[in-house]
Every structure is written in structure tokens, then in C-alpha cells.
Amino acid sequence: MGRYVALLRGVNVGKVRLAMADLRRVVGDLGHEDVKTYLQSGNVVFGSSVRDAEKLASGIEKALTDELKLTVPVLVRSARELAAVAGGNPYAEREDDPTRLLVGFLRTAPTKTAVAGLSVPGGENVAFTVSGRELYLHYPEGGYGRTKFTNAYVEKKLDVVGTTRNWKSVRSLAELAAA
Structure with a gap:
């Protein structure tokens, strides 16, 4: 049984409201085990015998639509992938304030052309690094x-669906x- 994290985009930060008890129930009803949510922003950790992250994500998306009438993008990372993200932040040693470090989780890796075209809006001080399906962000000011x-x-x-979490949430x- 593998451990996974599902990250829902745009939950409880805008118009889409989802009780974490409902999220736990939906994920558990799909046959996943040891389902736990973290905070109110659509983070759920679970165990599953399914090894395909895309299949897990699409199953949760479909269940949320079918059962709760919510259309919410879901991105899934394995425990191993998330550990690599938490251990691979190129800005972690430069910044003590976890609110200034974030990770954008992307559904797919963006094209090289899209990454080359990504720039910070004028006048802003933001450092970013795209690494596969993750975007590490540092807001020093x-x-x-x-x-x-x-x-x-x-x-x-980048022309790809994503969701962003702060560094404290990622860790x-x-x-x-991992537990």
C-alpha cells in the first residue's frame, strides 16, 4: 500500500466550499485507507493500493463531481515525490520565514518553451525555479x-493546471x- 497526497485547487479560498469531513468521506468511499486532511484548503493524505497518481486524481475529481457537484482539479503526489519536493527546495536555506516560500504543484511538466516564457511581473522581487512538475517560489520582500x-x-x-502551497504546508x- 502506497501513501499519497491529493492537493485540491481553489478549495475554501474562493467560491468553492468543501468541508474536510466530506473530503475524507469521499476519498475513503473510493476504497482508500487511513484518510487524513490537513488544514481547510483541500489537502488529503491517504493510503492506496492504486499506484497510478493520475488515476487517483481523476477518481477523486469524479467522486467530488458526482457526489458533491464540485468541479475541482486534483493533483496527486506520492509520499516519495512529496519528500523529494520538501528536500529539494533551492530557496529553503536562504529563507527563515516559511510564508515567503511556496511550491506550485503542476499537473504535468510544462514545455521548455513555456518555462522560458515565464517571467515575474514588472517591479516584483520573486525568484522561481521550475523542476519537473513543481515550481519553487521565493518571495523575499x-x-x-x-x-x-x-x-x-x-x-x-505555463498552460498547465496547478495549485500552490506554502512551505509549512508542504513540509x-x-x-x-511519511507516517
Whole structure:
């Protein structure tokens, strides 16, 4: 049985409302085990015998639509993948404030052309590194709440669905998935 983390995009930060008890129930009803949510923003850790992350993601998406009438993109990473993300942040040693470090999780790796075209909006101080299906972000002068370099901006520029988590959440989810 493998351990996985499902990251739902845009839950409880805008118009899409989802109780974490409902999310746990939906994921558990799909046959997954030891289902736990983290915070209220659509993070769920679970065990599954299914080894295909895309199949896991599409199953959760479909169940949320069928049962709760919610259309929510779901991205899944294995415990091993999330541990690699938590251990591979190129900005972690430069920054003590976890609110200034984020990771954008992408459904697929963007094309080289899209990555080459990704730039920070004028006047902003943001460092970023695209590594496969992850986008490491560092906001040295402030947090994510004041930037135009948002998840929506990145999705548009890279032409790929994504969701962003702060560094504290990434580390906590990696620990939960490893347990």
C-alpha cells in the first residue's frame, strides 16, 4: 500500500466550499485507507493500493463531481515525490520565514518553451525555479498575498493546471504522508 497526497485547487479560498469531513468521506468511499486532511484548503493524505497518481486524481475529481457537484482539479503526489519536493527546495536555506516560500504543484511538466516564457511581473522581487512538475517560489520582500505572480498567472503562462502551497504546508504534508 502506497501513501499519497491529493492537493485540491481553489478549495475554501474562493467560491468553492468543501468541508474536510466530506473530503475524507469521499476519498475513503473510493476504497482508500487511513484518510487524513490537513488544514481547510483541500489537502488529503491517504493510503492506496492504486499506484497510478493520475488515476487517483481523476477518481477523486469524479467522486467530488458526482457526489458533491464540485468541479475541482486534483493533483496527486506520492509520499516519495512529496519528500523529494520538501528536500529539494533551492530557496529553503536562504529563507527563515516559511510564508515567503511556496511550491506550485503542476499537473504535468510544462514545455521548455513555456518555462522560458515565464517571467515575474514588472517591479516584483520573486525568484522561481521550475523542476519537473513543481515550481519553487521565493518571495523575499513579502508574502504571496501581495503579488501578481499567482497560481492563476502561472497556470496561464505555463498552460498547465496547478495549485500552490506554502512551505509549512508542504513540509507538514510530507511528514503526514511519511507516517
